Amino acid sequence: MESICYRWPLAAIHGYSNDIDRLESLLAVQYQRWGMEERELGSVGDGMIVLWQSIAADSHLPHLLIMAGLHGDAPAGSWAILNFLQHNSPLLLDKVRLSFMPLVNLYGLRTGMKSNRYGFDPASGFSGDAPTAEGEILHAHARLLTQAARDGVLWCTEDPQARVAWLCVSDPERTPALALRDELIQTFEPCDGPSPEGDTCRNGLAPLPDNGDILHWLSQETRCSAARAVTPGQAALEQRIFAHHGLIGAFIASTLAP
Numbered sequence: 001m002e003s004i005c006y007r008w009p010l011a012a013i014h015g016y017s018n019d020i021d022r023l024e025s026l027l028a029v030q031y032q033r034w035g036m037e038e039r040e041l042g043s044v045g046d047g048m049i050v051l052w053q054s055i056a057a058d059s060h061l062p063h064l065l066i067m068a069g070l071h072g073d074a075p076a077g078s079w080a081i082l083n084f085l086q087h088n089s090p091l092l093l094d095k096v097r098l099s100f101m102p103l104v105n106l107y108g109l110r111t112g113m114k115s116n117r118y119g120f121d122p123a124s125g126f127s128g129d130a131p132t133a134e135g136e137i138l139h140a141h142a143r144l145l146t147q148a149a150r151d152g153v154l155w156c157t158e159d160p161q162a163r164v165a166w167l168c169v170s171d172p173e174r175t176p177a178l179a180l181r182d183e184l185i186q187t188f189e190p191c192d193g194p195s196p197e198g199d200t201c202r203n204g205l206a207p208l209p210d211n212g213d214i215l216h217w218l219s220q221e222t223r224c225s226a227a228r229a230v231t232p233g234q235a236a237l238e239q240r241i242f243a244h245h246g247l248i249g250a251f252i253a254s255t256l257a258p
Contacts (some may be wrong), residue, residue, distance in 0.1 A: 005112035005219075006073040006160050008237040017075040017237055020047070020109050021156040023082060025051075027102065030085035034093065039144065042137035046117065047106035049137055053148060058098035062255050063150035067101040068157065070123040070134075070214065072108020072115070074229060077156025080244030087245070088196055095256055099148035104134055119251035127220070129213035138214065142221070149218045152176065152225040154251045159196050160233030165204065165243070166191035170219050170226040172205045180227055180247055181205050187243040188232055197230070227251065 005019040015022060024047075031038070031052050039051040056063075081102040092098070102138030103109060123222040124136035131139055138145060156181050165188035168178035181204045190204025199206035208226060210216060214246065219226035229247050231240040 004073075006233070007112040008075075010079070013236075017079065018110055018112050020103065020106060022117070024129070025077060027082050027085070030082060030200060032086060034090040037097075039141075039211065041141050044107075044116070044133040044137070046110070047107070049101070049104055051099055051101050051135065051141070051144065051148065053099045053132060054093040054097050058092070060253065061095065061097045062152070063097045063099070063148055064255060065099045065101065065130070065145065065149035065153040065216075065218070066251070067104070067153065067155050068244075069101075069103040070105055070155070071110055071121070071157055072105050072111060072113045073160045073233070074158040075109055075112075076158050076237060076240035077229075077244050078102040078109065080156055080241045083241055083245045085250045092252070096252060099251070101145075104138075107202070113121075114221050123213045123215075124211060126214050126217035135214070146218065146221045147220050149224055149226075152251065152255050153215065153222075153227075154180075154248065156247065157213050157228060158231040158233050158240055159220040160198045162191075162230065162232040163233065163234045164189050164191040164195075165229075165231050166195050166199060166206055167204060167230070168199055168200045168206045168208045168215075168228040170208045170224075172202075172207060174225065175256040176225045176229065176251060177205060179250045180229065183245065183250040184229065184231075184247050187239060188212075188235065188244070225255070
């Protein structure tokens, strides 16, 4: 079982990145402000995995899912969802149906470890017959999640040892991928060549790997635009949060663009 634990100081809360109880309480305030609906998916004993959704009367609105917090050593995406909600207007929901799943691996996020309490990667095993405990919960809500990701899904994550950033995308030549890459390279040097995780990148973009993880599963089920944004953990936490905030905005804007 891994033993490396990651946590970073976070000046905005006068605390640390693994203060998940504080993050949950701050998110709850924003979800109420945005008028979002809480969907409790289940718990493996470390807290409730929750999907938050806007209540869209118009089913024809684009449906987008933003997720983070699958790896406990990658907290910036979870804090970026909070930052995005704090600095944007609920009027955005007149144009798009948004779903947020910011906290999946609650044990890992609290301890700063990539894996769950059993030493497994909660993002893996979705296309096989051996999902993790968290994966079984998400699989049980497959219809809800695939509907939430009908028109696109963005996974905000990071590599704690990386010094460059990159995106794994379902279609590197389409507008969402290019818009996300342009947003990402405003903050970080893009990976060009093999990434630290083995993705083959070209100017910050790599094809979505066929690895059976949650993103590959959702993209196969929905045929939607799918992206995994990886920021470098060697950069300052605030910088990574800022970058993911911008990526969420760019993902939504590129979906709404005519």
